[in-house]
Amino acid sequence: MFSSAQETKVSEDPTATFTGWAAVPNGNGILQKWSYHPRPLFEDEVEIEISHCGICGSDIHFTSEGWGPITRPAIPGHEIVGHVVARGEKAIHQIGDRVGVGCIVAACRDKLCDQCEKGEDQFCDQKSITFNAPYKDGRGGISEGGFADRIRVYSDYAFKIPKEILSAEAASFFCAGITTYTPLKRYKAGPNSRVGVIGIGGLGHLALQWARAMGCKEVVAISGRDNKKEEAFKLGATKFINTSDRQQLTDAAKSLDLCLCTNASKNNNWEDYLSLMGPLSHLVLLALPEEPITFKGTPMVAQDIAIVGSHLGNKADTVEMLEFAAKHNIRPWVEKRPFEDCNEACKDVHAGKPRYRIVLEMDAAQKNPHA
Structure with a gap:
């Protein structure tokens, strides 16, 4: 479904080399420095010199082979910020523009595609995710991610970043941000909503801020421990539930209209979470657990509870999210690490140490001199 008008190549330099940190077969989750030749730059595409890339839980699932074996060197990373350094003549950005890239780098964008026609390109069957995915556009190649220089x-999958947002802060919006913003928008979080957030981490700390800025009647932080309770209130929570305290669960029964589950732990007690949901409520799964989810269905039927998933957001949602974040001063709490320390940083993310995102930052001296 990709248009033949998109097939004009701008650059086909076979010596062009990009370098990053790749997961490799039998690598035990250890990233190794690896270089590759990118596919040609086409007229509707941009080349971005990366300055920052966030580390997401999805990167850890991939590099640790929790989602299956790694069969080829592949550079992860899908919370990317940098500047445009080359463009095709039909690209929507100019040289020097500061842009961000998230989880998708291509979709068919064709009116014959039901999802792209509706503006829900994140569901397009022809989409390519940001790393380790074959392009389906007929141009060849496999996508490589943002742990690279x-x-x-495609230029419409690079988004201009409002000037109010620093680059290190902006990175996390392109996965953690859009993942939490979209379901709150879709299920109409606002002054009449009692919203819960399960898991006060990389996703949850942004979800609390969105819900607060949307003026929700209650913003409830939900965790199995009290160690983040004080921070949860700083992030916008109006109430805190410790799920290890049975009395707190009992007191909060049927109290939520909407709840985002950002925790992929195999220790999740789904029946406890369902007990918090009120009639006609939505429990939205955002994290991607490696283990099957099991629970009794009685609460769902008795309270008309919908358990749904939410996958990213579309391009319009992303633009809107960035503007909303700039307007309401919503920012991820980030710790910057140099790209060269990516292995230690990934270990810390896997161990749940960050408060609340780690963002890799490229040292100017390490940038690829390739033009």
Whole structure:
């Protein structure tokens, strides 16, 4: 479904080399420095010199082979910020623009595609995710992610970043941000909503801020421990539930209209979570657990509870989210690490140490001199 008008190549330099940190077969989750030749730059694409890339739980699932074996070197990373350094003549950005790239780098964008026609390109069957995915556009190649010095993407999958947002802060919006913003928007979080957030981490700390800024009647932080209770209130929570305290669960029964589950732990007690949901409520799964989810269905039927998933957001949602974040001063809490320390940083993310995101930052001296 990709248009033949998109097939004009701008650059086909076979010596162009991008370098990053790749997961490799039998690598035990240890990233190794690896270089590759990118596919040609086309007229509707941009090349971005990367300055920052966030580390997401999805990167850890991939590199640790929790989602299956790694069969080829592949550079992870899908919370990317940098500047445009090359463009095709039909690209929507100019040289020097500061842009961000998230979890998708291509979709068919064709009116014959039901999802792209509706503006829900994140569901397009022809989409390519940001790393380790074959392109389906007929141009060839496999996508490589943002733990690298450069990346080439369709220009409409690179988003200009409002000047109010620092680059290190902006990175986390392109996965953690859009993942939490979209379901709150879709299920109409606002002054009449009692919203819960399960898991006060990389996703949850942003979800609390969105819900607060949307003016929700209650913003409830839900965790199995009290160690983040004080921070949860600083982030916008109006109430805190410790799920290890049975009395707190009992007192909060049927109290939520909407709840985002950002925790992928195999120790999740789904029946406890369902007990918190009120009539006609939505429990939205955002994290991607490696283990099957099991629970009794009685509460769902008795209270008309919908358990739903939410997958990213579309391009319009992303633009809107960035503007909303700039307007309401919503920012991820980030710790910057140099790209060269990516292995230690990934270990810390896997161990749940960050408060609340780690963002890799490229040292100017390490940038690829390739032009």
